[in-house]
Amino acid sequence: MKKLLTGNEAIALAVKLCRVDLVAAYPITPQTPIYEKLAQWEAEGVLGGVMVRVESEHSAMATCISAAMTGLRVFTASSSQGIALMHEMLHFAAGNRVPVVMACVNRALAIPWAFGSDQIDTLSQRDTGWIQFYCEDAQEALDTVIEAYRVSESTMLPSMVVIDGFFTSHLMEPVDVPLQEEVDAFLPRPSFPSRFDFQRPAFLSNVVGPKDYFRFRHRQFLDMKTAKRVVAEVDRAFRETFGRGYGVVEQLYTEDADLVLVTSGALTGTARVVVERLRQKGEKVGLLKVKLFRPFPKEEVRQALKGKKKVGVVDRNVSMGCGGIFCEEVKAALYGVDEGPKVANYITGLGGLDVPPELVEAMIEDLEQREVFEEPIWIGAI
């Protein structure tokens, strides 16, 4: 059944469809409507689970972690400063191997204070050990939340489902909402073990020596690697059930393209339009959308970009002193590839700056003519 939904509403609806047992969250723009929607449903008695009002995002995550340790399906959502405050607990969640699913609505980090979309809040959490999905639109956000629970609960790794603030979170799109029975069939009740056994008292999250530390970290790394395969399998199963799927990356006209634009998040929708238009004009342009950022789909990226002349990676984020973060990851994936493409990096859209089709076209024009690829290219309003 199709409904007109904002990205935030789509996520809230997915949480309800997933029969989440516990939601612990703290309001922050632009994520707040998710929280509000869930609270409204709780008040109406249709949410199913409970909402825990906490005093901070740090506590929200701590609550989710401990609830998940008892075997519950949990959810939280945050943005920007909230995610930054949560940082310590993000490590705890991953290290404790709890299948928490969190929706992150990208928003610029202060300072300067700003509210628009900017991926730096979630990309700053790159190394916390969380699976990260970057979604293009409301439909994908809804679907990815459902997928994320299945992925997390089978890998015992937490997931972030990321959308762009305002562009996706606040704009309405027609969304195909799956039926509850279908979701129930796709995502059964969680069956991961509770860690609390009164018959066998034990200490969780205890101190370990360096050898054990090394061992657990290695195991976590291997499990994260495996998670990529799990994501792909879950997505395939989702496609079989619901007729939609996304892959860990999506390729558009890449096969015979000379130039390929690499995008993530809401920007992809705009790039899609531009690439289609240029293709109609006969230009050999392709698009690679990176959906899964952690674990990074190295092989898939390499496969898609191998043999291309030029690649332009569009980043709505920047790592100071280096460049766009997606670009760095793409470059690292291409390292050692024979006759690898030249890679240009377009830093754009920071702080919610609009990236209209004309700007994307300008990037492609620039890429066609570009000879020097060392430094990231800052391309803003034209």
Place this chain on the structure above:
Amino acid sequence: MELKDIVPVSEESTVFFKTGRWSPYKAAFEEKISPCTEACPVGTDIPEVMWYVTQGLFDEALALLLEENPLPGVCGRVCFHPCQGACNRLDLDKGLKIREVERAVADLGKALPQAPVSFRDVKVAVVGSGPAGISAAYFLRKLGYSVEVFERKGQAGGMLRFGIPEYRLPKAVLERELQRLIPLGIRFNFEVSLDGQGIERLLGEYAAVVLSTGLWSPRRLGLKGEGLKGVYYGIHWLSEPPKLDQAPRSVVVIGGGDVAVDAARVSRRRFPHAVVKIVAPEQEGEFPALPEGLSEAVEEEIEVIGGFKPLEFRGDDRLKGVVFERVRVQKEELSGQYLFIPVGGIMELEAELAIICAGQTFDKRSIPEGVLGEKGRPLVDRYGRTTLRGLYLAGDLTASRPTVVEALSSGKRVALAIHAELLGEDPEVLFSEVRLGEGKGISFRGLNGKHKTLRKVARPKETARLLVERVWDTPEPKRLPLGERISTFLEVNLGMSESQAMEEAKRCLVCGKCVKCDLCFLCCPDLAVIKGERYRSDEDYCKGCGICVEVCPRNVWELEG
């Protein structure tokens, strides 16, 4: 996926880590004295009494009261209750009504004082059977002495019988209290008047003599007209009520103490239609009398006027009025005496009857020569010893503030002092063993090591005070309806019921005594509180965080190290 492969889980116990050894700080279980007990001149173990009452054990509570006080039913009515002013609960909600509970225990409980364990063939005489004499005789008897009491009147009780009116302390109650003491075997000799020489004679026959004859002579003002017909003194008015040929229409009582209040209230009862006024130099609200008595007097339509001192009694043969001047009270820093400084202003009150209540003094003839100092006051040390070997003074003769409980206290102290002297011991040492905190009270339970006397006063810490449930709706004892009050001498305060007393006792924090509430045990983050008859901390694991110290509502934990 096996959980233990992906996350650390320790099934080892942390018992291995003797974390307490890492810290020099330790919690130490230390019971203390409650501030109310410290404030009690007779050293009543109030928290323990309250603890019994909460469980409805009135007999046990009375037995405990009788260990330190021969007349709990009297104190439960007329004591000025310094204990209540020291209550740790005072600034939480309301102080505990300790006196009312004591009264309920004395009225509802059944117990007899414990008989002496052994008898000594030593005779001690007590002259005067007021509260001080009764107390001295009681404790001397409990110590095994053969005690003989000499009383000039036909009945025991002194001021309790002849000074305090029926509506505050019914004679039946006093009788009951005195009856309780009979099995102890104290010999009473009534209607024996002894002068100074008579007392010296007693010293030859008895190993020690306690002189506790009190203050029975009124202090005269020396004012013009004081000899007029219609001018009386409070002590006479209360002890030997004169018969009047006609009821006065106006009564003026001079003085601000309890005697003045009682003189006025007795007048109200005797002359229901008279205008009765109390006039004192102190400002209203600063009268030395007990506030409850004063407010009851006001209820009984007695006018209270502060800030005036009498100048003259007017009348021809019979009193017609009293002239006052306005004064303010000033305490002289050096002597501690109160001075009345005229501030200008005269007031004349119509009065057909004036009762002067300006304090009492003693009859010099009743005290052996040589015992009095240059200023005419008895020379006495803090153990009641006088310049005559074997002669001890107790009660109002020695007190700075003549009250029933101070009299009981001084009798008790004298008993112990005599005991020390007869044993050839230093009273200093004996008293230090049974002293309760820094107060006047000494504990007879503390003698022979039977009961540990404690020095430190319990003060619950701030956290514990936050944990205490506030109770504002506290039981109030019933009182006689006003109409019945002013037309009869029936007791005004009808006392608490059994359930009221229990309810009130439950508010007692039981300061200084462990009641095994287990708050320390539950709050200890190291499970280092070891329960038992006496709780203690497990030195292997207690690292002295002090949480037990902070949360204990009874302040029985201390941090050491």
